[in-house]
Amino acid sequence: MSEEGRPARRALDIGERKNQHIDICLNEDVEGRGEGTGFDRYRFVHSALPELDFRAIDIGAAFLGKRTKTPFMISSMTGGTDEAGRINVRLAEMAERKGWSMGLGSLRAAIEQPERAASFRVRRFAPGIPLLANLGAAQLNAGFGADECRQAMALAEADGLVLHLNGMQELFQDEGDVDFSGLLRRIERLCRDAEFPVGVKEVGFGIDGATARRLTDAGVSFVDVAGAGGTSWIEVEKYRSADPVRREAAHAFLDWGIPTAECVVGVRAAVPGTTIVASGGMHNGVDAAKAIALGANVVSYGRTLLAPALGTDEELERTFDRIAFELRAAMFGIGAGDLDRLRRTDRLAKVRW
Numbered sequence: 001m002s003e004e005g006r007p008a009r010r011a012l013d014i015g016e017r018k019n020q021h022i023d024i025c026l027n028e029d030v031e032g033r034g035e036g037t038g039f040d041r042y043r044f045v046h047s048a049l050p051e052l053d054f055r056a057i058d059i060g061a062a063f064l065g066k067r068t069k070t071p072f073m074i075s076s077m078t079g080g081t082d083e084a085g086r087i088n089v090r091l092a093e094m095a096e097r098k099g100w101s102m103g104l105g106s107l108r109a110a111i112e113q114p115e116r117a118a119s120f121r122v123r124r125f126a127p128g129i130p131l132l133a134n135l136g137a138a139q140l141n142a143g144f145g146a147d148e149c150r151q152a153m154a155l156a157e158a159d160g161l162v163l164h165l166n167g168m169q170e171l172f173q174d175e176g177d178v179d180f181s182g183l184l185r186r187i188e189r190l191c192r193d194a195e196f197p198v199g200v201k202e203v204g205f206g207i208d209g210a211t212a213r214r215l216t217d218a219g220v221s222f223v224d225v226a227g228a229g230g231t232s233w234i235e236v237e238k239y240r241s242a243d244p245v246r247r248e249a250a251h252a253f254l255d256w257g258i259p260t261a262e263c264v265v266g267v268r269a270a271v272p273g274t275t276i277v278a279s280g281g282m283h284n285g286v287d288a289a290k291a292i293a294l295g296a297n298v299v300s301y302g303r304t305l306l307a308p309a310l311g312t313d314e315e316l317e318r319t320f321d322r323i324a325f326e327l328r329a330a331m332f333g334i335g336a337g338d339l340d341r342l343r344r345t346d347r348l349a350k351v352r353w
């Protein structure tokens, strides 16, 4: 195969992989089998006297220098194919209407094969939202540097870049990039060179406090914990793998990862000032309220939004409205009129260890 042919073939593989990921996430049971997200260990102590008008509850937040109507975000999911492009546009339009932030899926496909870029161009559908470009941190060991990150930022017209730290996913992917050596130094260099905010995220196995500390010391602007309790990317890759060793080994990792609630508590304690995105297995607004009370600034939803993004407009809107209603209702139930008060509440009790 010619020199010029190689990147194109690789990017075609990426496109096929993206469609397989969507299909598997929609049709297979890919939920981890551990102890869950950890939010069920906490319960709000109900207040019979909230002293609040429900209608005055304010869930306005801020992310990446922009004010938002809600603290919610759509987790980085997809791009690179026509189907992925349709999903991105529908999610972006709803994010704009409802005041959510949004992460795009990995832009590697668009950089390696520019004709795939259209599926990431959602800015015109969501001119006001905080929008994140996304790349794999491991790409920094495979030839990508500040220039490719700038390209991703420009293409997406994004407000920041989030690098995914997905070592276990890559390992269980037959064609995965498994060189995660020396990444902290490369992330540090990127944060120094970049004229835009750079954050990090996991993909469902979580980020602990000490790791978050090393990353924020290296200059990252926010930490999306993407903890365990939701989608297991070892399970997802199991369904794609042709390698019997990987497929069998996946079983031993069903409970791998740090529950999302534990990540939020750990990162908040280790890095008091950093911006935390709580994600990984988020399905409703009550868990979002708990995440914020534990110290999160933004709460992000991945696979929960995938089926609605392929459903009717009414279904998608209802999902966004339900999550916002649940957060506001939980705040009403404990008498917290805004997110600062929710963050400082003394009405979150740990009921199980």
Ligand SMILES: Cc1cc2nc3c(=O)[nH]c(=O)nc-3n(C[C@H](O)[C@H](O)[C@H](O)COP(=O)(O)O)c2cc1C
Pocket (backbone or CB within 6 Å): 021, 022, 025, 075, 076, 077, 078, 104, 105, 106, 134, 163, 164, 201, 202, 203, 204, 226, 229, 230, 231, 279, 280, 281, 282, 300, 301, 302, 303, 304, 306
């Ligand atoms: C279909 C699909 C594709 C995804 N693609 C990406 C990706 O390209 N980059 C990334 O950082 N995370 C990706 N993720 C991971 C999510 O951002 C998220 O971290 C993970 O699924 C855990 O959250 P959840 O339990 O809410 O799904 C993807 C998730 C889904 C469901």
